[in-house]
Amino acid sequence: MSPTAELAETGREFYRRGWARGGSGNFSVLVARRPLRLCITAAGNEKGTLDDTNFLEIDDDAEILQGFGRPSDDTLLHLSIYRLRPKARSILYSQTVSGILLSDKFYVDGSISLQGFDALRGLAGVESYEQTVRVPIVENSTDQIALSHVIENVLIENPNIHGIYIRRHGLYSWGETVEAARRNIEIFEFLFEVTARA
Amino acid sequence: MSPTAELAETGREFYRRGWARGGSGNFSVLVARRPLRLCITAAGNEKGTLDDTNFLEIDDDAEILQGFGRPSDDTLLHLSIYRLRPKARSILYSQTVSGILLSDKFYVDGSISLQGFDALRGLAGVESYEQTVRVPIVENSTDQIALSHVIENVLIENPNIHGIYIRRHGLYSWGETVEAARRNIEIFEFLFEVTARA
Amino acid sequence: MSPTAELAETGREFYRRGWARGGSGNFSVLVARRPLRLCITAAGNEKGTLDDTNFLEIDDDAEILQGFGRPSDDTLLHLSIYRLRPKARSILYSQTVSGILLSDKFYVDGSISLQGFDALRGLAGVESYEQTVRVPIVENSTDQIALSHVIENVLIENPNIHGIYIRRHGLYSWGETVEAARRNIEIFEFLFEVTARA
Amino acid sequence: MSPTAELAETGREFYRRGWARGGSGNFSVLVARRPLRLCITAAGNEKGTLDDTNFLEIDDDAEILQGFGRPSDDTLLHLSIYRLRPKARSILYSQTVSGILLSDKFYVDGSISLQGFDALRGLAGVESYEQTVRVPIVENSTDQIALSHVIENVLIENPNIHGIYIRRHGLYSWGETVEAARRNIEIFEFLFEVTARA
Numbered sequence: 001m002s003p004t005a006e007l008a009e010t011g012r013e014f015y016r017r018g019w020a021r022g023g024s025g026n027f028s029v030l031v032a033r034r035p036l037r038l039c040i041t042a043a044g045n046e047k048g049t050l051d052d053t054n055f056l057e058i059d060d061d062a063e064i065l066q067g068f069g070r071p072s073d074d075t076l077l078h079l080s081i082y083r084l085r086p087k088a089r090s091i092l093y094s095q096t097v098s099g100i101l102l103s104d105k106f107y108v109d110g111s112i113s114l115q116g117f118d119a120l121r122g123l124a125g126v127e128s129y130e131q132t133v134r135v136p137i138v139e140n141s142t143d144q145i146a147l148s149h150v151i152e153n154v155l156i157e158n159p160n161i162h163g164i165y166i167r168r169h170g171l172y173s174w175g176e177t178v179e180a181a182r183r184n185i186e187i188f189e190f191l192f193e194v195t196a197r198a
Numbered sequence: 199m200s201p202t203a204e205l206a207e208t209g210r211e212f213y214r215r216g217w218a219r220g221g222s223g224n225f226s227v228l229v230a231r232r233p234l235r236l237c238i239t240a241a242g243n244e245k246g247t248l249d250d251t252n253f254l255e256i257d258d259d260a261e262i263l264q265g266f267g268r269p270s271d272d273t274l275l276h277l278s279i280y281r282l283r284p285k286a287r288s289i290l291y292s293q294t295v296s297g298i299l300l301s302d303k304f305y306v307d308g309s310i311s312l313q314g315f316d317a318l319r320g321l322a323g324v325e326s327y328e329q330t331v332r333v334p335i336v337e338n339s340t341d342q343i344a345l346s347h348v349i350e351n352v353l354i355e356n357p358n359i360h361g362i363y364i365r366r367h368g369l370y371s372w373g374e375t376v377e378a379a380r381r382n383i384e385i386f387e388f389l390f391e392v393t394a395r396a
Numbered sequence: 397m398s399p400t401a402e403l404a405e406t407g408r409e410f411y412r413r414g415w416a417r418g419g420s421g422n423f424s425v426l427v428a429r430r431p432l433r434l435c436i437t438a439a440g441n442e443k444g445t446l447d448d449t450n451f452l453e454i455d456d457d458a459e460i461l462q463g464f465g466r467p468s469d470d471t472l473l474h475l476s477i478y479r480l481r482p483k484a485r486s487i488l489y490s491q492t493v494s495g496i497l498l499s500d501k502f503y504v505d506g507s508i509s510l511q512g513f514d515a516l517r518g519l520a521g522v523e524s525y526e527q528t529v530r531v532p533i534v535e536n537s538t539d540q541i542a543l544s545h546v547i548e549n550v551l552i553e554n555p556n557i558h559g560i561y562i563r564r565h566g567l568y569s570w571g572e573t574v575e576a577a578r579r580n581i582e583i584f585e586f587l588f589e590v591t592a593r594a
Numbered sequence: 595m596s597p598t599a600e601l602a603e604t605g606r607e608f609y610r611r612g613w614a615r616g617g618s619g620n621f622s623v624l625v626a627r628r629p630l631r632l633c634i635t636a637a638g639n640e641k642g643t644l645d646d647t648n649f650l651e652i653d654d655d656a657e658i659l660q661g662f663g664r665p666s667d668d669t670l671l672h673l674s675i676y677r678l679r680p681k682a683r684s685i686l687y688s689q690t691v692s693g694i695l696l697s698d699k700f701y702v703d704g705s706i707s708l709q710g711f712d713a714l715r716g717l718a719g720v721e722s723y724e725q726t727v728r729v730p731i732v733e734n735s736t737d738q739i740a741l742s743h744v745i746e747n748v749l750i751e752n753p754n755i756h757g758i759y760i761r762r763h764g765l766y767s768w769g770e771t772v773e774a775a776r777r778n779i780e781i782f783e784f785l786f787e788v789t790a791r792a
Contacts, residue, residue, distance in 0.1 A: 017612070018215070021384050023320030044320075046381070095317060097391045104396075118734055118763035119689060122617030122638075128736050129762070140316055142326050168327070169316035183640070186615050193691045196395075197790075198698075216413070219582050221518030242518070244579070293515060295589045302594075338514055340524050366525070367514035394593075414611070417780050419716030440716075442777070491713060493787045500792075536712055538722050564723070565712035592791075 003029040003090070004039055006178040008050035011041075014094060015048025019189065022046040025093030025170050028078045029178060033086075036060040040078055042069030076148035081174055084155040088174040090181040095170035096189050098196035103137050103167045111136045112165060114191045122187045123162050124180060134158070135188060137165045163188055201227040201288070202237055204376040206248035209239075212292060213246025217387065220244035223291030223368050226276045227376060231284075234258040238276055240267030274346035279372055282353040286372035288379040293368035294387050296394035301335050301365045309334045310363060312389045320385045321360050322378060332356070333386065335363045361386055399425040399486070400435055402574040404446035407437075410490060411444025415585065418442040421489030421566050422468045425574060426478060432456040436474055438465030472544035477570055480551040484570040486577040491566035492585050494592035499533050499563045507532045508561060510587045518583045519558050520576060530554070531584065533561045559584055597623040597684070598633050600772040602644035605635075608688055609642025613783065616640035619687030619764050622672045623772060627680075630654040634672055636663030670742035675768055678749040682768040684775040689764035690783050692790035697731050697761045705730045706759060708785045716781045717756050718774060728752070729782065731759045757782055 001009070007027045014020035027047065028040035037059055041047070045054045056067035062075050078091050106112050111134040114120060118129045126133060136154045141147040147166075154164055162184050163173035171188055175181035199207070205225045212218035225245065226238035235257055239245070243252045254265035260273050276289050304310050309332040312318060316327045324331060334352045339345040345364075352362055360382050361371035369386055373379035397405070403423045410416035423443065424436035433455055437443070441450045452463035458471050474487050502508050507530040510516060514525045522529060532550045537543040543562075550560055558580050559569035567584055571577035595603070601621045608614035621641065622634035631653055635641070639648045650661035656669045672685050700706050705728040708714060712723045720727060730748045735741040741760075748758055756778050757767035765782055769775035 018388070021317060021320060021388060022381050023385075024317050046377075095388075097388070097395055100315070100392050101396060116762050117694070118760070119615060119618050122615060129734055130736065140327055142328065166316070168314050179640075183616050187617075190612070190615060190689075190691070194694050197691055198695060216586070219515060219518060219586060220579050221583075222515050244575075293586075295586070295593055298513070298590050299594060338525055340526065364514070366512050414784070417713060417716060417784060418777050419781075420713050442773075491784075493784070493791055496711070496788050497792060536723055538724065562712070564710050 003178060004050075004052060004055050007039075007041070007055075007090075007092075010092060010178060010182050011047035011050045014092075014185075015046070019094040019096050019185075020047035021095060024095050025172075026072045026074055026078065026091075027093060028091045030082060030089040031057060036079070036082060037065065038078065038082065040075060041072065042067065043072040045069070073144045074147075076144050077151050077172065080148045080152045081155065081172070084152060085174055087176050088181075089176055090178040091172060091174045092178075092181045092185050093170050093172055094185045094189055096192065098193040099165065099171055099189060100168055101196050102192050103165045103169075107137050107139070107167055109137075112192065112195065114188075114195065117191055117194070119187050119190060122183055124175065124184075125160065134161065135163050135165050135171070136161060137167055140166050140169045201376060202248075202250060202253050205237075205239070205253075205288075205290075208290060208376060208380050209245035209248045212290075212383075213244070217292040217294055217383075218245035219293065222293050223370075224270045224272055224276065225291060226289045228280060228287040229255060234277070234280060235263065236276065236280065237265075238273060239270065240265065241270040243267070271342045272345075274342050275349050275370065278346045278350045279353065279370070282350060283372055285374050286379075287374055288376040289370060289372045290376070290379045290383050291368050291370055292383045292387055294390065296391040297363065297369055297387060298366055299394050300390050301363045301367075305335050305337070305365055307335075310390065310393065312386075312393065315389055315392070317385050317388060320381055322373065322382075323358065332359065333361050333363050333369070334359060335365055338364050338367045399574060400446075400448060400451050403435075403437070403451075403486075403488075406488060406574060406578050407443035407446045410488075410581075411442070415490040415492050415581075416443035417491060420491050421568075422470055422474065423489060424474045424487045426485040427453060429482075432475070432478060433461065434474065434478065435463075436471060437468065438463065439468040441465070469540045470543075472540050473547050473568065476544045476548045477551065477568070480548060481570055483572050484577075485572055486574040487568060487570045488574075488577045488581050489566050489568055490581045490585055492588065494589040495561065495567055495585060496564055497592050498588050499561045499565075503533050503535070503563055505533075508588065508591065510584075510591065513587055513590070515583050515586060518579055520571065520580075521556065530557065531559050531561050531567070532557060533563055536562050536565045597772060598644075598646060598649050601633075601635070601649075601684075601686075604686060604772060604776050605641035605644045608686075608779075609640070613688040613690055613779075614641035615689060618689050619766075620666045620668055620672065620685075621687060622685045624676060624683040625651060630673070630676060631659065632672065632676065634669060635666065636661065637666040639663070667738045668741075670738050671745050671766065674742045674746045675749065675766070678746060679768055681770050682775075683770055684772040685766060685768045686772070686775045686779050687764050687766055688779045688783055690786065692787040693759065693765055693783060694762055695790050696786050697759045697763075701731050701733070701761055703731075706786065706789065708782075708789065711785055711788070713781050713784060716777055718769065718778075719754065728755065729757050729759050729765070730755060731761055734760050734763045 031037040057065040115132040173184040229235040255263040313330040371382040427433040453461040511528040569580040625631040651659045709726040767778040
């Protein structure tokens with residue numbers, strides 16, 4: 001399966017679960033590191049019915065190399081993550097009821113903290129369920145450039161995080177493969193639901 | 199895909215999600231503006247298994263031009279929306295636990311208010327998550343003519359709304375395409391669930 | 397589609413929704429009225445994977461006319477319903493979290509009362525959402541003969557009911573067709589969830 | 595269907611329901627009793643997409659006889675169950691929000707107690723809904739050998755249990771067939787949800 005086909009399959013599954021709605025968030029996959037090139041869903045695409053025509057290939061300046069459509073507002077955010085996480089090859093997004101509720105509740109704390117759950121061991125680099133995993137929460141902004149700078153600071157200051165929550169928006173998570181990024185999202189959304197219902 | 203096939207596909211998906219049950223609510227799509235002609239599900243049809251035989255083509259007076267079955271009680275309501283929303287080409291309906299609970303809870307306020315959620319940007323004309331989106335709530339009635347007059351007043355007084363909730367009944371939303379109306383429903387139902395669980 | 401194929405399809409859908417688990421409850425369909433003959437799922441069959449081999453044809457004395465397996469404990473209950481509801485041609489069963497919680501909560505009241513919901517109009521004979529629909533709750537029993545007598549009394553005393561809840565067990569509902577019985581179940585389970593979450 | 599194909603099908607269904615996420619828990623099926631040989635999912639495999647290449651055949655010392663990949667940490671736990679439950683031929687695992695919440699809440703009691711629910715009769719050996727069924731809760735551990743000893747003690751001291759909950763981890767249950775083990779999991783997870791929402 002090609003990487004964009006994997007993104008499309010992930011979109012179908014996230015849509016089925018009610019984790020993806022058109023317009024919010026984007027999926028991407030790295031094409032090359034130097035110079036940076038990536039495939040990213042175009043603005044406003046439904047994630048449940050993605051096909052090859054829904055992706056843009058862009059460069060480091062968010063210039064379109066291939067594909068039709070407008071790059072999404074949060075393309076800058078994807079570029080920031082790829083620049084500051086040299087191992088990341090895919091970035092995914094999810095938007096759920098539990099996640100949004102937690103992003104509001106723990107906004108003052110600055111992060112959602114998860115500890116003691118065996119499921120955490122599915123995250124890359126987490127060896128024990130006793131380890132505390134934090135997902136930083138950042139305020140949403142209508143200024144995408146300002147938002148991407150905030151994201152960059154969060155990435156620099158938190159070298160071990162697996163994802164970032166944009167308040168009342170959704171979760172971005174990345175991995176070395178589409179499968180790894182998807183596993184992160186599935187683990188986080190599960191533990192968000194546990195935490196929201198606790 | 200033909201517009202009625204899109205309605206059928208939407209019905210299957212809404213049924214799968216538990217948003218549609220036979221008897222409540224109807225889906226429609228515009229066939230022509232002048233004179234007004236539309237295809238609408240006949241009374242009592244299950245939304246999960248719609249096919250071409252489940253639609254009626256009707257005119258501005260709710261007279262049947264084609265198809266078998268009885269027009270639903272709320273056909274007048276569809277006609278009111280098409281008359282007062284010249285851009286609308288499709289109207290959809292959903293019925294969920296969270297929506298019904300909110301329609302009761304916020305009935306005294308007259309509307310369900312949504313603000314601060316990034317998902318709102320998926321609604322036509324909503325540019326920022328900071329914008330407040332209101333869904334007016336109207337009382338249900340056994341008198342369909344009276345109900346359609348109430349709906350007309352709500353549409354006239356609220357030029358920017360994307361949907362109307364009939365208390366303890368369900369959500370009507372419209373769009374320039376079936377896809378746009380469906381996206382509205384998906385966004386509203388998601389945010390209803392967030393609000394109900396908050 | 398044959399009536400047993402409709403039951404199998406209903407079982408797959410109820411299983412998908414998490415409304416059916418092996419061992420609890422049974423589905424049936426009438427074969428003939430005089431003398432009474434019906435097809436009913438055999439004891440302990442998983443409802444998600446029914447095929448023709450999972451049904452027994454039985455007579456009025458619960459004697460097996462065709463098929464393999466043991467009749468379920470609640471076969472008597474099905475016979476009681478068919479005898480006392482001459483229009484019923486199918487009986488279905490569902491078991492959900494919300495239903496079980498309500499059957500406990502409203503046990504002292506003797507029934508779950510539903511009123512004011514538009515969805516109620518999908519039940520046969522319910523013309524207005526203002527009508528009150530009651531689902532009697534009966535205590536479960538290890539004595540199936542005693543339980544079927546209780547059910548008979550409930551049916552005689554409540555001529556207009558569409559279903560009976562066995563406490564901490566599940567919902568039995570019947571209709572003139574498999575589709576009508578299924579619609580009843582879908583409406584009740586939806587409104588049980590609304591009521592449980594209210 | 596071969597036993598491993600049944601495990602794969604179970605994995606797809608558990609994944610669909612949100613009961614299985616990669617990395618946590620494992621499924622197994624007995625190949626032979628004397629000497630003990632079993633097929634078990636390899637470490638870190640996604641349960642939603644299992645195929646024949648995702649299983650290891652191992653012996654009583656957890657030595658790999660066939661297959662590729664690393665045995666999971668909890669292989670010892672499976673071996674303990676097969677040794678102390680001579681009738682068990684399959685072990686399954688599930689991880690749900692309700693289960694995890696109950697494993698925390700009732701940890702001080704030592705078990706999750708279920709009583710009065712008709713669904714319990716689907717468990718092997720439970721004849722009446724009046725019988726109390728207990729699921730012992732054990733603390734998770736980073737020391738798998740210590741954990742398997744704890745599990746062994748629980749199995750010895752509780753001859754009639756159908757499953758064990760590892761706190762904040764998930765449910766292990768076993769049966770004489772894959773189908774029986776799966777039925778146990780479905781019944782427990784349903785009743786966990788009822789109990790968590792009560």
